[in-house]
Amino acid sequence: MTTLARDANTGDEAPVFYVKDEHAHPEGSSTMLGFWIYLMSDCLIFAVLFAIYGVLGGSYAAGPAPKDLFDLGLVAVNTAMLLLSSLTFGFAMLEMMKSNVRGTLFWLVVTAVFGLAFLGIELYEFAHLIHIGATPQRSAFLSAFFTLVGTHGLHVTFGIVWLATLWVQMRRHGLIEANRRRLMCLSMFWHFLDVIWIGVFTFVYLMGVLR
Amino acid sequence: MSAPNAGAHTAHAEAGHDHHPAEGHAHGSLRGYLIGFALSVFLTAVPFWLVMGEVLESKQLTAFVIMAFAMVQIVVHIVFFLHMTSSAEEGWSMMALIFTLIIIVIAMAGSLWVMHHLNTNTMPFHDMRQML
Structure with a gap:
């Protein structure tokens, strides 16, 4: 498929080391790999935020510590919401494989409901923390906490916006090739956010309360 | 890493759905998603139980165990939900x-x-x- 054009006969002409016959790529053939690489770069953002939290997580500035602030029961419910949404997104993908538009749309709605429940609980937690004076300005620990968990929450928010947009697209155009591709990307994005949340509840909440 | 995927593949073939040969990546099956979900519930519940119930005496041991659980759960998610294989x-x-x-x-x-x-x-x- 790839042939290097190299003129070996004539010594005076410099050899050419590049692909001369560029073969056609079908549209979207490289999307999944490209999106995976985007996710990996997103992973690096979270890695840096985790590192910041790891460094500053113990700097309370005589303020509240994780033990005083975190309600693990609430975090467990939140974790369950995100995990269930991952499962229902899986169901949506299975319906997509069966080319069942109605089933896909239904499971996407269920996923969005779980996603919104997650966001609602997280916003309630943030509002409660800010209300009792544990604002991002209070200590380096709280700055790092709000940045890390807030960035994850922002990702979930945009995931839901994306999901709603795609839902409308699929209602209009059905499971066309482009929509299938978009849905596969969103599925990767959604499962990826759940992977990040494993790190958040382990390192931030559970380890924080342990400290 | 490839074992659950191979299982998913055979289940897929037995179900008789047409496989899209144009798409060279795995999609998973109902069984795969349910196994992944069950494992995740277990791998999430145990760390929460260990910390909330203060089961282990040593905090360091608890921290070590929940970190190990997190690592395993990340791998479970990558295999069962993200369908990551070495050949993708x-x-x-x-x-x-x-x-x-x-x-x-x-x-x-x-x-x-x-x-x-x-x-x-x-x-x-x-x-x-x-x-x-």
């Missing part, structure tokens, strides 16, 4: 993942190591316990 996208997905993991390890371990030494060597000791 001719291996390039795996290469990107390995590269990212190396960068993450360098960034995390490096930051924690450097900042820990900076803290212990340059900070005035407000807390005498740090000197022990």
Whole structure:
């Protein structure tokens, strides 16, 4: 498929080391790999935020510590919401494989409901923390906490916006090739956010309360 | 890594759905998603139980165990939900993942190591316990 054009006969002409016959790529053939690489770069953002939290997580500035602030029961419910949404997104993908538009749309709605429940609980937690004076300005620990968990929450928010947009697209155009591709990307994005949340509840909440 | 995927593949073939040959990546099956979900519930519930119930005497041991559970759960999610295999996208997905993991390890371990030494060597000791 790839042939290097190299003129070996004539010594005076410099050899050419590049692909001369560029073969056609079908549209979207490289999307999944490209999106995976985007996710990996997103992973690096979270890695840096985790590192910041790891460094500053113990700097309370005589303020509240994780033990005083975190309600693990609430975090467990939140974790369950995100995990269930991952499962229902899986169901949506299975319906997509069966080319069942109605089933896909239904499971996407269920996923969005779980996603919104997650966001609602997280916003309630943030509002409660800010209300009792544990604002991002209070200590380096709280700055790092709000940045890390807030960035994850922002990702979930945009995931839901994306999901709603795609839902409308699929209602209009059905499971066309482009929509299938978009849905596969969103599925990767959604499962990826759940992977990040494993790190958040382990390192931030559970380890924080342990400290 | 490939065992659950192979199982998913045979289940897929038995179900008699047409396989899209144009798409060279795995999609998973109902069984795969349910196994992944069950494993995740277990791997999430145990750390919460360990911390909330204060089951183990040693905090360090608890921390070690929940970190181990998190690592395993991340692998479970990557295999069962993200359908990552060493052959996906001719291996390039795996290469990107390995590269990212190396960068993450360098960034995390490096930051924690450097900042820990900076803290212990340059900070005035407000807390005498740090000197022990």
